[in-house]
Amino acid sequence: MSNNLNFTEDQGEYLQEICNVGMGQAGESLSVLFEQYVTLSVPSIEMITAANATESLRRLIPAEKISAVRQGFYTHVTDPNFCGESITIFSGTSFEELAQLIDFEEELTLELEQELLLEISNIINGACLSGIAEQLSERFFHTPPSIIGQYIAVENLLQTDQLQWDHALSIKIKYSVEKQSFECDFLLLMPDFAVKYLQNVLNKLLDEL
Amino acid sequence: MIPSIMICDDSNIARKQLKKVLPESWKESVKLAHNGEEALIGLRAEHFDILFLDLTMPVLDGFDVLTTMKSEEIQVKTIVISADIQIEARNRVEAAGALDFIKKPVSSEALIAVLTKHNLI
Numbered sequence: 001m002s003n004n005l006n007f008t009e010d011q012g013e014y015l016q017e018i019c020n021v022g023m024g025q026a027g028e029s030l031s032v033l034f035e036q037y038v039t040l041s042v043p044s045i046e047m048i049t050a051a052n053a054t055e056s057l058r059r060l061i062p063a064e065k066i067s068a069v070r071q072g073f074y075t076h077v078t079d080p081n082f083c084g085e086s087i088t089i090f091s092g093t094s095f096e097e098l099a100q101l102i103d104f105e106e107e108l109t110l111e112l113e114q115e116l117l118l119e120i121s122n123i124i125n126g127a128c129l130s131g132i133a134e135q136l137s138e139r140f141f142h143t144p145p146s147i148i149g150q151y152i153a154v155e156n157l158l159q160t161d162q163l164q165w166d167h168a169l170s171i172k173i174k175y176s177v178e179k180q181s182f183e184c185d186f187l188l189l190m191p192d193f194a195v196k197y198l199q200n201v202l203n204k205l206l207d208e209l
Numbered sequence: 210m211i212p213s214i215m216i217c218d219d220s221n222i223a224r225k226q227l228k229k230v231l232p233e234s235w236k237e238s239v240k241l242a243h244n245g246e247e248a249l250i251g252l253r254a255e256h257f258d259i260l261f262l263d264l265t266m267p268v269l270d271g272f273d274v275l276t277t278m279k280s281e282e283i284q285v286k287t288i289v290i291s292a293d294i295q296i297e298a299r300n301r302v303e304a305a306g307a308l309d310f311i312k313k314p315v316s317s318e319a320l321i322a323v324l325t326k327h328n329l330i
Binding site: 010013025031036 | 301
């Protein structure tokens with residue numbers, strides 16, 4: 001990792017707090033949807049490299065088969081200071097269980113399964129990123145969500161030969177439901193230049209402490 | 210009289226954010242715990258008037274701290290400060306004996322309102 005992308009201890013801790021707030025907002029939205037308590041855990045933040053992206057993903061998401069939805073976010077269309085991609089990853093949960101969680105009683109088709117994934121990921125994405133944006137005094141715009149795949153291997157989450165970054169900040173937030181086998185990881189990936197911008201914002205916030 | 214305060218949060222930044230908005234005269238009487246286990250060690254060793262407690266922490270989380278305090282009959286007015294803003298989280302901490310709940314990031318207004326509500330200032 002290049003030195004100028006290293007976070008200081010204070011920057012890292014501030015970022016962790018910002019993510020905690022985003023995670024909490026998304027957890028609250030999910031708990032309203034599921035009518036159940038959603039268990040939260042401490043977000044995991046690290047830098048990953050394009051060269052080792054597949055190995056990093058395997059470590060971060062140890063499930064064998066996953067279903068996933070991707071959505072981009074950015075601060076400005078023509079000159080984004082800050083942008084990235086969120087990936088909502090469902091593992092260890094069948095579509096029947098997902099449907100049960102939101103009292104969805106229709107017979108599941110491939111189209112309805114995809115709607116379920118898009119609906120839940122949209123709720124997590126919107127709530128979490130709005131919490132993070134508010135802390136950073138930014139406004140995020142979002143690209144439409146798209147399904148990466150259903151029952152795919154983790155290696156297929158990113159097309160590693162087409163990545164447009166050398167290093168990226170990875171933030172993983174885990175959501176689970178105690179009484180059901182719901183497990184979902186929300187992964188945020190931000191490229192090199194967004195990391196530098198984020199560090200400047202964090203420095204300003206730290207100066208105000 | 211200045212109350213004795215413990216802040217339990219795994220984040221140095223969260224501890225600083227809270228300390229910044231505490232009443233000025235209280236800031237000298239603050240002790241810090243970095244996780245639930247440290248908090249319990251401190252609470253067993255000496256009496257504190259107010260505990261500000263985070264929920265999502267490594268080693269031992271805030272829910273477990275409240276449960277242990279209850280079973281060991283550790284008496285301290287506990288205000289939970291957390292990003293876990295689910296109604297169920299609030300219900301759980303109140304059932305476990307917490308006095309009140311403030312959502313993160315903590316603001317001076319929210320803190321003063323809770324302290325006033327419970328006659329702590």
